Amino acid sequence: DAKTTQPTSMDCAEGRAANLPCNHSTISGNEYVYWYRQIHSQGPQYIIHGLKNNETNEMASLIITEDRKSSTLILPHATLRDTAVYYCIVRVLTGTASKLTFGTGTRLQVTL
């Protein structure tokens, strides 16, 4: 699986958009980009994933660059409850599910 690079930490004011970048310059054509978050010591929570098109769901938007070498997770209106470690993961597409390899992630602190 391709490696990812994320900033160690970020701050965001409550109500503002949180934009979390991720570099995955060695991504292969059959690898998806996934985002998970972990709030305190809870189990990681799935946020969103995509291959090459931008994706949006009720939690967030995922913007993937045309060359697929980087992506940005956007939380449109961050709240205090969004304070967590956010993991960007690339995961190969196979006929059966492949493992998720977590990096160190970005610690997002949402403040008043």
Place this chain on the structure above:
Amino acid sequence: DSGVTQTPKHLITATGQRVTLRCSPRSGDLSVYWYQQSLDQGLQFLIQYYNGEERAKGNILERFSAQQFPDLHSELNLSSLELGDSALYFCASSPGFGQLSNTEAFFGQGTRLTVV
């Protein structure tokens, strides 16, 4: 609630002992993953099972073993426990087949193991 159930939630045991952690995946999910998260460490992939068969192995110690049963629940066995094995152990599941193979994996709330 992710639908993945892990038991027990907390476990305290002594060095040298053996414990078994249990994971019940979401209904219908064939793939189960185990992860270890030590204090202030990242999530380390241990092992994956798919429909009863080992599919992928990560940095799992020889003292650790896992299996997935016909009803698809999984157990992680940790033996000859050391202080350094104290960690959160997470289980995740996903459908794991065909076009659903790359849907999201859902994580349980983990088992916190403390070795004293």
